[in-house]
Amino acid sequence: xKNREKYLSGRVRTALAALLAFSALLLALLAAACFxxxxxxxxxxxxxxxxxxLIAGVRRGLAAPxxxxxxxxxxxxxxxxxxxxxxxxxxxxxxxxxxxxxxxxFLTTNDLIGATKRQAQYLALQNQINPHFLYNTxxxxxxxxxxxxxxxxxxxxxxxxxxxxxxxxxxxxxVTLEDELDNIENYFLIQQYRFGERLQLEVVCDxxxxxxxxRCRIPKLTxxxxxxxxxxxxxxxxxxxxxxxxxxxxxxxxxxxxVSDDGLGMEQQALDQLNGQLAVTRLDYVRADxxxxxxxxxxxxxxxxxxxxxxxxxxxxxxxxGVGTDVEITLPRTTRDxxxxx
Amino acid sequence: xxEEILRMDRVTRIVDGVTRLDNFSLHIFRGEIVGxxxxxxQGRDDLVxxxxxxxxxxxxxxxxxxxxxxxxxxxxxxxxxxxxIDRRRRLVDDLTVADNVFVLRRGFKxxxxxxxxxxxxxxxxxxxxxLPISADEPVSELSGYERCAVEVLKAVIAGTRLIVVRExxxxxxxxxxxxxxxxxxxxxxxxxxxxxxxAHHEExxxxxxxxxxMENGGIALNLNRPFQNDEAIWRRSLDFSRPAGPPRERADxxxxxxxxxVTCGAMRALSFSxxxxxxxxxxxxxxxxxTDLMALMNRERPPASGMVQxxxxxxxxxxxxxxxxxxxxxxxxxxxxTMLFPELSALDNLCFLADRRDGRLWRSPALRRSIAxxxxxxxxxxxxxxxxxxxxxxxxYDLVYYRMHLYHPGAVFCMQPFLGADxxxxxxxxxxxxxxxxxxxxxxxxxxxxxDSLSVADRLLVVEQGRxxxxxxxxxxxxxxxxxxxxxxxxx
Numbered sequence: 001x002k003n004r005e006k007y008l009s010g011r012v013r014t015a016l017a018a019l020l021a022f023s024a025l026l027l028a029l030l031a032a033a034c035f036x037x038x039x040x041x042x043x044x045x046x047x048x049x050x051x052x053x054l055i056a057g058v059r060r061g062l063a064a065p066x067x068x069x070x071x072x073x074x075x076x077x078x079x080x081x082x083x084x085x086x087x088x089x090x091x092x093x094x095x096x097x098x099x100x101x102x103x104x105x106f107l108t109t110n111d112l113i114g115a116t117k118r119q120a121q122y123l124a125l126q127n128q129i130n131p132h133f134l135y136n137t138x139x140x141x142x143x144x145x146x147x148x149x150x151x152x153x154x155x156x157x158x159x160x161x162x163x164x165x166x167x168x169x170x171x172x173x174x175v176t177l178e179d180e181l182d183n184i185e186n187y188f189l190i191q192q193y194r195f196g197e198r199l200q201l202e203v204v205c206d207x208x209x210x211x212x213x214x215r216c217r218i219p220k221l222t223x224x225x226x227x228x229x230x231x232x233x234x235x236x237x238x239x240x241x242x243x244x245x246x247x248x249x250x251x252x253x254x255x256x257x258x259v260s261d262d263g264l265g266m267e268q269q270a271l272d273q274l275n276g277q278l279a280v281t282r283l284d285y286v287r288a289d290x291x292x293x294x295x296x297x298x299x300x301x302x303x304x305x306x307x308x309x310x311x312x313x314x315x316x317x318x319x320x321x322g323v324g325t326d327v328e329i330t331l332p333r334t335t336r337d338x339x340x341x342x
Numbered sequence: 343x344x345e346e347i348l349r350m351d352r353v354t355r356i357v358d359g360v361t362r363l364d365n366f367s368l369h370i371f372r373g374e375i376v377g378x379x380x381x382x383x384q385g386r387d388d389l390v391x392x393x394x395x396x397x398x399x400x401x402x403x404x405x406x407x408x409x410x411x412x413x414x415x416x417x418x419x420x421x422x423x424x425x426x427i428d429r430r431r432r433l434v435d436d437l438t439v440a441d442n443v444f445v446l447r448r449g450f451k452x453x454x455x456x457x458x459x460x461x462x463x464x465x466x467x468x469x470x471x472x473l474p475i476s477a478d479e480p481v482s483e484l485s486g487y488e489r490c491a492v493e494v495l496k497a498v499i500a501g502t503r504l505i506v507v508r509e510x511x512x513x514x515x516x517x518x519x520x521x522x523x524x525x526x527x528x529x530x531x532x533x534x535x536x537x538x539x540x541a542h543h544e545e546x547x548x549x550x551x552x553x554x555x556m557e558n559g560g561i562a563l564n565l566n567r568p569f570q571n572d573e574a575i576w577r578r579s580l581d582f583s584r585p586a587g588p589p590r591e592r593a594d595x596x597x598x599x600x601x602x603x604v605t606c607g608a609m610r611a612l613s614f615s616x617x618x619x620x621x622x623x624x625x626x627x628x629x630x631x632x633t634d635l636m637a638l639m640n641r642e643r644p645p646a647s648g649m650v651q652x653x654x655x656x657x658x659x660x661x662x663x664x665x666x667x668x669x670x671x672x673x674x675x676x677x678x679x680t681m682l683f684p685e686l687s688a689l690d691n692l693c694f695l696a697d698r699r700d701g702r703l704w705r706s707p708a709l710r711r712s713i714a715x716x717x718x719x720x721x722x723x724x725x726x727x728x729x730x731x732x733x734x735x736x737x738x739y740d741l742v743y744y745r746m747h748l749y750h751p752g753a754v755f756c757m758q759p760f761l762g763a764d765x766x767x768x769x770x771x772x773x774x775x776x777x778x779x780x781x782x783x784x785x786x787x788x789x790x791x792x793x794d795s796l797s798v799a800d801r802l803l804v805v806e807q808g809r810x811x812x813x814x815x816x817x818x819x820x821x822x823x824x825x826x827x828x829x830x831x832x833x834x
Contacts, residue, residue, distance in 0.1 A: 068415075075414065080401050084415055209343055247566075249371075251346040253408050256369070279352060279365055312351055312403050316367050318563050326564055328367075330351075 009066070016062075020055065027051055065090035080279065081311055134164055152193075159189045167221065174217035174334075177248070177255070181214070184223050184246070191231055198241050199231070205248035213250045215335050218257075219304055225297035226259045226315075226327050234263025234325055250333055257329040266319040278302045278315050298327065305331060345372035346408050347503050347535045348393070353402030355388055362388040364559040366402070370504065375526055375536040377546030377553035383764040385559035386539065390506055393424045393537070407503070425497035427490055428508035429762075433481045440464050440477035443496045467495055471525060486629055487518035491525055498529055505529075508539045512761045515629040515790045517806075523549040541764070543569075545791075596654050598752040598784045599639070599670075604648035607634030610808035611648065616753055616784045621775060623787045623799040627806045632757060632788045639670055639755055653752055669698065671746045671754035671783075675761050678738035688727040689714050691741055695749040713748065720744055736770055743774040746783065753784040760794045772798050796822075 027047060034040035069088055076085040086104040091097035138161040145153035166183045181203060188201045205213055227244065235242030247258040266274070277299045302315040309332050319325040348370040355363040363385045370376045380386045391397065396404065396412035396419055404412040406422055426432075433442045440460040444450065461477040468475050473491055475484070484492065490510065497505045507526065511519050526536055526549060540546050546553050547569045555563035597615035604612050608630040616622055626632050637643040638650065644659040651657065653667035664670065674680050682691050693710060697703040703710065714725050721744060724737045733741070746754050759775070760768050775798045778785055787795045792802065796819055804812040814822060 072415070075401060081414075087415065089416065206344075212343070249344055251344050251371075251408060254346070254349075275365060316352070318561065320563055328564075 009070075016058065020058070023051060023054075066092075083311055135161055138164070156190065156193050159186050162186050163190060167224070175220045176214065177216045177218055177257075178214040180218060180220070180223050181246070184227055187224055187227065188244075195231075195235075195242070199235060199244070200241065201244045201246070203246045203248065209248075209250055213248050213255065216250070216255050216331075217334050217336065218255070218331055219301075219308060222301055222305070222329065222331075223257070223259065225301055226329070229297055230259060230261040230263065230325065230327075234261040234265070236263075238263045253333055255331045255333045257331070259327045259329070260324060262324040265321040265323050265325055266317075267321055271317065271319050274298065275317055278317065301329075305329070346370075347372055347374075347406065348537075349403075349405040349408070350392075351403040351405070353392070353404060354400040355385075355392060355397070355402075356400045357388070361400075362559055363392070366556075366560050368554055368561060370535050370537060372503075372535055373530050373533045374551045375530050375538055375549055377543075377550035378537055378539045379543055379546055379553055379555045380539065380541065381555060381557040381562070381765045383762075383767075385556065386764075388559075389556075390426060390508065390539075393504070393506060394422060394426065396420050396422065422504075423500075423502050424504045424506060425493070425500070425502040426506045426508060427493045427497070427510065428506075429513055431489070432493060433489065433496070435482040436480065438478050438480055439475055439484070439492055442481055443492065443499055447496070447500050449500075467499070471495075471528065485518075486513055486515075487521060490514065490522055494525060494529065498532075498534060502534075504535050504537065506537045506539065509541065509762060511540060511542075511545050511791045512758060513629075513790075515627045516625070517627050518629065519545070519791070541760075541768070597651075598653065599786075600649075600651040602649040602651070604638070604645045604650055606638045606643060606645040606648075607631070608808045609634050609638070612805070612808070612810055613648075614803055614810065614813075616786060618752070618784055619779055619782045621779055621785045621787065621798050621800050623789060623792055623795040623802045625792050625795075625802060625804050626788070626790055627804060627811075628808075629790045631805055631808050632790070635788060636672065636755060636757060640672060664698075667752070669749070669751035671695070671749060671751040673742060673746065673754060673756040673759065675758050677742040678735055681742050682730050682738055684729075684731055686730070688721075688725055688730050688733065688741055691730055692717060692721075692725065692745050692748060694745055696745075699749065717744060717748070720747075736767060739767065739771065739774065743771075743778065746778060747781055750781065751783065753786060754778060755786045755788060757788050758790070759787055760789075768794050 027044070030047075031041065031044055034044060069090065069092060072081070072084050072088055075081045083104065086097075086100040088097075088100075091100070138157050142154050142157040142161070145151075145157060163183065163186050166179075166186070185201075188199075192199055223246070227246075230244055231242075235244070243262050245258075245260045247260070249256040249258075298315060298317070306314050313330050313332060316328045316330070317325065318328070346369060348368070350366055350368045353363050353366045354361065355366075366385065366389070368376070368378075378389075392404070392412075396417050398417040399412060399414045401414045403410060403414075411420070411422060412418070434446065437446070440457065440463075441455075443464060444460050445455055457478070464475075464477040471491065473488070475488055475492065481489065481492070490513065494505065510522065514522055526538070530536060530551075538546060538550055543553065551567050553565045553569070554561050555565070595617060598618055599616040601615075602613050612631070612635075614622070614624075624632075624635070634643070638645060639652075639657075641657065641659045641664075649656060652670060653665075655665065655668060657668065658665075683694070686694070689710060693703055693713060696713070700709070717725050721737070721740055724733055724740070727733055730738065730741070756775075759771055763771060772794070775785055775787075779798075785798075787799065789795050792799075796802065800816050802814040802819070802822075803810055804814075
């Protein structure tokens with residue numbers, strides 16, 4: 001009780017309850033006083049009705065919106081929503097509304113997007129290699145390979161250089177799905193030198209929609225970390241052939257990309273943990289001292305999408321051990337370019 | 343470009359502190375039939391409820407036609423244009439088909455109903471479906487399939503864009519189910535979308551474009567057509583297999599129940615014998631004789647011709663108590679709700695039939711205490727529960743089946759024992775049937791589909807239009823055709 005009174009909400013609740021109890025008492029006393037003169041009781045009837053209306057008004061106009069705000073705060077602190085807290089139907093006061101808007105501004109613009117972008121960069125360049133040094137070296141190897149007649153080595157080196165060029169440069173803008181898929185094909189080519197025929201990739205979509213879907217814009221490096229995850233955790237350790245499938249679907253407002261593999265799949269506990277991380281927006285994984293856990297790439301892609309487009313977009317994972325994993329990415333359908341600040 | 347009809351995005355619904363839907367995501371496009379395979383019943387009712395009405399959410403978003411209709415921020419409690427087709431009869435029996443389809447429709451504003459116009463309009467629809475229904479036929483006279491078809495028609499005419507078909511194989515026979523699935527495909531081709539909720543993937547695969555597996559209130563798995571293998575499902579499924587029992591020597595034994603060319607109601611010269619401890623499944627492919635057979639064995643209805651013997655003596659119709667040696671037990675559909683008396687304690691419910699064996703039962707608390715002690719090892723503390731409403735669903739099933747265990751009749755007739763049960767409950771019911779078999783009680787499973795019954799059955803009788811058409815022994819189950827709903831995995 002004492003702890004409840006610490007908060008203003010508790011005090012307001014107590015004061016309101018006391019006020020209603022006091023007015024109920026007054027009404028009862030009046031009724032008792034008027035008991036001898038029955039006609040006065042009739043005069044009290046509108047007062048009783050007014051009192052009932054007052055209670056209904058308090059319930060509807062104060063209690064319900066207050067509970068809604070409380071729920072929103074709980075969801076915010078639980079990591080479910082970032083936007084919801086600044087989009088309340090009935091904010092507590094102009095000052096709190098302004099404060100939450102400011103907080104929202106801080107959250108969505110610089111630090112968080114910057115953090116996820118840095119993490120994407122980090123994941124792409126695990127060893128923090130100087131990009132120009134890397135390009136020059138790869139070009140050198142390619143030249144030597146062509147001179148020596150080693151065409152396969154030259155092709156592989158070219159694919160690797162193209163991959164790094166796409167990965168490292170210009171993370172600010174949204175890219176077309178076509179560019180992203182080209183990068184996947186390039187990445188896949190590199191992986192095929194390792195896996196050979198053991199690894200297969202197919203991209204499926206309605207042929208009528210293909211051209212339009214390929215023009216849609218998505219954040220750079222959305223697909224590659226997911227495909228890499230599928231290969232490393234799903235197909236690599238599988239005995240026999242592994243198949244990757246990227247399915248593209250578009251509605252009027254959304255783009256749905258499903259990356260499926262028929263690899264090892266995930267145990268239920270690991271899947272629940274990962275889906276739990278995807279359901280809430282948490283950024284503690286970008287801290288240098290954070291305990292390393294699996295699926296960082298997926299969590300990072302999910303957070304980037306949520307921060308850029310809103311909490312109704314993001315990733316969802318379904319997996320069965322021994323059967324495979326599906327990663328469903330939901331994005332807004334847009335063909336306009338946008339700069340990702342931070 | 344696909345047209346999205348429904349999208350549920352990470353929906354979490356908590357009711358009375360219990361999480362019913364947990365991070366549930368599902369989308370359905372126009373013209374799609376999406377199967378929803380529920381491994382357990384958590385959230386199944388809530389999902390259907392939530393599709394019909396925009397109830398408060400703990401978290402998540404619900405979109406119809408890409409328009410946000412419900413979210414954790416605002417749940418308007420409005421109703422969505424979703425039709426549900428399930429066991430519940432939603433048509434008015436005393437009205438005609440045309441009245442049900444056209445007049446009882448949201449948005450019907452005419453003051454005068456013109457039967458001739460309605461007849462003409464209905465004829466167009468039933469003509470393209472090859473459905474022999476007259477507009478003036480009262481709904482009460484429709485068969486199960488026709489009733490379901492009329493419900494679909496009503497939804498289609500009302501412009502419902504999403505139709506939820508829920509556990510329809512419990513209502514329709516195997517042959518009718520096939521026709522009904524064709525009807526769904528026909529309307530899916532016209533742009534209507536369906537959510538097909540069922541318990542078995544063998545039922546969903548032939549009709550669905552996609553199948554989502556639901557477990558613990560969330561989607562655990564998505565499968566796309568072509569459904570190349572069902573390994574993903576089996577990895578999530580319990581083991582329903584059991585070693586086949588040793589063959590019984592029957593020459594010197596007397597059948598518990600014997601029907602000899604019995605005609606009664608829709609039954610036509612039906613003959614079979616039931617042996618002690620045997621589990622017999624009767625598959626009624628046309629869904630006509632099950633209630634008649636129940637009424638016959640219950641002595642509510644005499645046979646028009648033929649002979650019924652129980653315990654070696656003819657069964658006399660009438661309301662009095664059975665003769666010694668002629669005791670039969672009956673377990674109805676959904677027994678957890680229909681066969682327990684809420685005003686009686688769990689122990690009294692357990693003893694309910696046992697007084698036929700020992701008349702002192704209700705006068706002797708010591709005898710009942712002794713029964714409670716004996717059955718505590720099977721039912722645990724539930725046997726001492728005063729309020730049967732406080733028992734779990736599974737404990738209520740236990741109480742009904744152990745009531746038969748205590749009563750110990752020669753045979754128990756179970757009407758659709760797996761109706762509406764999730765995978766875990768089905769597995770448990772199979773255990774309970776095995777328990778009865780272990781006590782030497784013969785069981786007859788009356789069913790319109792056999793997918794789970796074969797896990798426990800020793801013999802299968804296939805009945806069509808009231809006549810016995812085929813008989814299979816357990817060792818011949820592998821020769822069953824797919825038409826009979828054969829599921830090799832459950833009987834392997």
